[in-house]
Amino acid sequence: MSIDTIFILSQNGEILAHRIFKGLKRKDTLPEFYTQFVQFFRGTNADKEYPIIRIKDALYPFVTFSDIIIGAIVTEEIPVLQLFATLFLILDVLKASFPNESSEKLKQNLHTIGIMLDSVFDYGYPQITQKHVLESIVRPGGIIEKIEEKIIGRQNVQKETVSLLEKYIDGQADVREHSQYRLPEIKGEEEVYFDVIEFLDCVFDKNGRILIEEINGEIKVDCNLSGLPELFVFLNQTNQFNDYTVHECLLQKIDTYERERVLAFVPPSGTTTIFYYNIKGISIRPPFEFIPKLQFINNQVKIEFLLKNRPVRGQSYAVDEFHTKLTVPSGLTLGETEMAQGTLQQLENAILWRIGKLEIDSSIRLAVTFSSTEDQFNIIQQGNFLVQLKFVVNTFSPSQTKIDKVEVRNGAKVLTKKARNIAKSGYYEIRLN
Structure with a gap:
């Protein structure tokens, strides 16, 4: 072709x-x-x-x-x-x-x-x-910029750039192992950072019963190390994973994970997601409580949201970013609104409440009223009223999965290693009726 x-x-x-x-x-x-x-x-x-x-x-x-x-x-x-x-x-x-x-x-x-x-x-x-x-x-910030940083100020820049790229892309015989995602010739800042990100998927019915509840997590590494270092990542708990997949850089030593539950790999240059996991059958408790209320009164629909921060396992967390989207049946007209924090944006058959940050020990409220014609009101009551939440909570791990320790072999003697947890909403829905 x-x-x-x-x-x-x-x-x-x-x-x-x-x-x-x-x-x-x-x-x-x-x-x-x-x-x-x-x-x-x-x-x-x-x-x-x-x-x-x-x-x-x-x-x-x-x-x-x-x-x-x-x-x-x-x-x-x-x-x-x-x-x-x-x-x-x-x-x-x-x-x-x-x-x-x-x-x-x-x-x-x-x-x-x-x-x-x-x-x-x-x-x-x-x-x-x-x-x-x-x-x-x-x-x-990818490989081209790294090559430019490496060879800037030298003669025959174009020739050297092409030569290095050919080794990297074509995988010539004299290129060392793992070169398909690393450039050993590039000298890094000797830093490696990890993010353990967990996405919460939850669906609740009108009575607050849980229909779907699971966590999809990923571990990202931002590697700026020189040469061909080998990393060993120790997780505090892995037996709760129902399923997992790995980046190909872990495949050569996947038996190390299956046997010892340690992620052993030569990290790709830059930022890469190296590990995905899924957890089911776990009770998810986010650091907030969202209480909705739906009422139908005299051709009007009154909806109230109460959002409260709450501690989890004895520790309090601020919710760094919080958005709420309310979807309503067609035929409704937005009327009065009461809002203590954030901004409200009207969309087609929906409103978006951008709350911003939910501080520790705080609570905020939103009340909205919709109206309709009398002949449409009965149909509207049979329609779907849905709430979708979007949020980000830094330093919080819903499943308590954390990186206990990171060992670097074949690396610099002095380097920086850091790890953090982030919780985010995946598909988080509350059905009001």
């Missing part, structure tokens, strides 16, 4: 990046492609289908992300799904490297995006390239 051109456009038609492999004038057809995209695809779920535009003898398959269009130009028969798999690979790399960002952010990193495209295609032929390798090339 060979393509003529790979391109990335902004949603206003500006060419952000491209590589031409054959057909030098193919780039000149991109304005016509953009015209047809605006006419037939803008405003649709094009990114959830397999959209293709035809211009004369060429096909233009593409995918979209935020205000970015990623596409290819092909003039020969190809396996369509294989090509879309490659486009989605590029899409996933950009999503992971620039989350919630626009084309303006990509413009600041065009040189790394170009190198990433060169790694994906060889004269128009897609190559088998691992996603995390591409991410390490293109993301801000």
